[in-house]
Amino acid sequence: MNHPYIPHTEADIQRMLDRIGLKTIDELYADVPESVVFKKEYDLPPSLSETEIRRLFNELGAKNRRLTIFAGNGAYDHYAPSVIPYLIERSEFITAYTPYQPEVAQGTLRYIFEYQSLICELTGMECSNASMYDGPTAAAESMFMALAATKKKTRVLISETLLPQVRKVMHTYAKYRGVTLDTIPATDGTTDLAALQAELETDNVAAVLIPSVNRYGIIEDCTGIAEMVHARKGLLMMYADPSALAVIRTPGEWGADIVCGEAQSLGLPLHFGGPYLGFLACRKEWVRKLPGRVVGATTDTDGKRAFVLTLQAREQHIRREKANSNICSNQSLMALYVTIYLSLMGKQGLKEVNDLSYGGAHHLYDRLLETGLFEPVFSRPFLKEFVLKSKLPAENVHHALLDAGILGAIPTEEGYVSFCVTEQRTPEDIDRLLAVIKTLKP
Amino acid sequence: MKYYDKLIFEWSHEGRRGYSLPATPWSNTTDELPARLKRNTDTGLPEVSEPDVVRHYTNLSNMNFGVDTGFYPLGSCTMKYNPKINEEVAALPSFTSLHPLQPAETVQGALQLYYELNRALASLTGMAECTINPFAGAHGELTGLMVMRQYHMKRGDLKRTRIIVPDSAHGTNPASAAVCGLEVVEVKSTPQGTIDLNSLRPLLDDTIAGIMMTNPNTLGLFETEICEIASLVHECGGLLYYDGANMNPLLGVCRPGDMGFDIIHLNLHKTFSTPHGGGGPGAGAVGVAAHLTDYLPNPRVMRNEEGVFTVCDHEDAAGQISGFLGNFGVAMRAYAYIRSLGREYIRQVGPLAILGANYIKESLKDCYKLPIPGLCKHEFVFDGLINKETGVTTLDVAKRLLDYGYHSPTIYFPLLFHQSIMIEPTETESPETIDRFIEVMRLIADEATTEPELVKTAPHNTPIRRLDETTAAKHPVLRYAELSSEN
């Protein structure tokens, strides 16, 4: 019996062996040393039929709990228009390789060009690459990019208000490459600008990375930071939530040179952490330091408008050990996903997403304070996430909500609890969360 | 395929919309944010109706070639069939709705899948333990090299900062090494394209962290001296890294762990059938031998004695290399594939991939120059047409193939030959498909002699023809705002 993915019958195999001049299929790997030929059984269960595969995955799925999400911290439960999965699952998109043959890959090349354009519009930058793996790795790559752009400088500063996973991944990358990566402390829920100014005095700082909306949900006021960093010939990098950039001041407007971040917030499913979508954009000055694939416009020999991978001399397949990054495959299909998302949502839709999230988050914030079980930590403008000080142990609140099927009150590094509200949360969801909280006794 | 010229921005009309959200039940909006924190510029997003969006992207897809469209013999990329059941199960809401910060007790099914996929990959490769946190092959390489460095660092062996990479390696290998802070030392290949032991020996000293290899190598040839290479590198205190880009032919044949490799990465989007998606998302699982498991990146998924799955960090880990647990949706597809084939059918993958490659090679070697005769594994390399007099190059042959409805093989790689054409058929292609491809390759070889201009100016039947890549690189136009301001 053949497996449905493997067409060769015994007769086919014999005919093919005849052409090659061999008798048995084992002769095809006669050059593999006898001592390493694998003669045992793999430690795998036997083949499953399609019905059994379905059952297996449904059974595994049944061991998961579907929760009402009041958590963010870098992964957001936003609404996604129904048409997106139908379009991205089209065979011509999903089963294509990297568009190295542009004559038969204009579909992929065009959506990447659209994606780059949209990322530039949202961030206020002039160039974007075709995508990165996720936000944290995009941040790590932006660090290398800034070091290459500023040549002789060796140190990078990051704000303590960045998400923990962003800081961790950056530290891992920095450790092995030998980059000095230092953290600017937070003060009152935002980056400590006095501390930043003091660190910049060393004159060895290639770049500073600040979140546009930080891990407390607070919108960072970056007034004066670009001037401060540029005065020392360093670069300002910002870590942004592209969904929020529809309403909050853009990195471009703050004077940033490089912008990186996580684009999962543009309607991508939570999917237990991936696939997500890192993005990386910059001012044109730094385009030749940008890692990854980049699509540009051109024409074909008949003069038709066409698109092609360009500036390839930056990349690993040409520069080898001199390349600034090793990235090849990125998250192209997820870039298509957010391109379609942004096309559907448009100017007004993305504004409404932010208004609904903002409205719900502020409503929840006020109601939680009214319960008397929480105290405010900061009094700064926030968007869809916020932290509170809980009078009960954070873990207890978190678990009480879990028991009721709600993911919320995520304990932070400092022992605060964080909440997030998106446009997916209804007044009834919030009432249900509050009802659980009200059962807790201080 | 049909040429279609619009960009989404060119569909935009003020006042149209493609989304549907409820009216706000809340009293606050972002309008109340302080002016200095608000966006002052237009977002520049298009305003398009839902049907227009659907038609636009459907038309774009019609200009694309995929595995489902036709034969895709792209060497080194393992463009095998992408099963549809994988897509179905990966889209189950019982997985797609999971937040990555959900506590382990609420995601036992997801963790079990992650764990069992790792066990399956470990068994298929002969490694002790795996991680699927890396997002792609190159990311797997980087992660594996971090594990290698961490191993030396934890032993206090700090001077091991150099890594040996064959001159025939893909550019990603040296690039990954450099990103990991390693100095690249090239080892020469023999004229047969395998590692030259005599060039290797003098390079081995106490500054060598390890060696990066693929096996079969970039020419599709098995490194028959692998056991000697492994003992030489281990004797000098280095580790062996296996680049799993060429793992497909080994399924059912042999395992990197049994050859002496300490660290490997696998491209789940090559060997394990997950779709390439036009350039990702892929997944770059990393496997390590027993003495290196503590250095795998955080977070890790473990199974305790009661059979409960947990997510934890190890203090000796190489660090964290991803926001969460990698491209989990891709891992789901790979797991469905492995369970569908099971232990009996997965054994057929390698031998049949090798069979197809040798069949094509033997059927075309009288028209195309075969620089290294003899058996190949899952792929092989021609050095252009045998008849070089007409001036028809590998690029021309590749473009002409597009006219006949085939994707081009990998061209101009490896760099060992000037006119490389690297062909990898995979085990999912039927002999009839392969026969038709052989016919077309022979037809193109004939055309190259009888009508060379036809081949040199190919493609003729694709939505667009050859591109002006020089202007694109010299004056990069990378976004719509620049394109529209030019017109």
Add this chain to the structure above:
Amino acid sequence: MSEVKEGLYYSESHEWIKVEGDCGYVGITDHAQQALGNIVYVDMPEEDDEVTQNEEFGAVESVKAASDLISPVSGKVTEINEALEDQPELINQDAFGNWIIKVELSDKGELDALMDAAAYEAYCNENL
């Protein structure tokens, strides 16, 4: 066949230098531009940067290749050829007429390690 010009010094990495007093103009040879094909970008240092003999000071890129620029001498960059920023193809048109950087030489003795036109021509023929 590529051109070699008399009166210049040449390096094995295919750069030339034309010395005028204490300064030298550095470019890439006709042989190098032919090997690269259509040049799309020249990555140049900044004025006042120091360059060192046999060390990289920039790169020349074509569509599918990149080649490091290796300085034939040590010294300080006093000028860069700004015309190449917009028209890198000038190097393809006339490799010897379009210098890349002007360097104030710190040690004229270094020139002894370079080749003259005849030696460079022989070197190119050997390495074809």
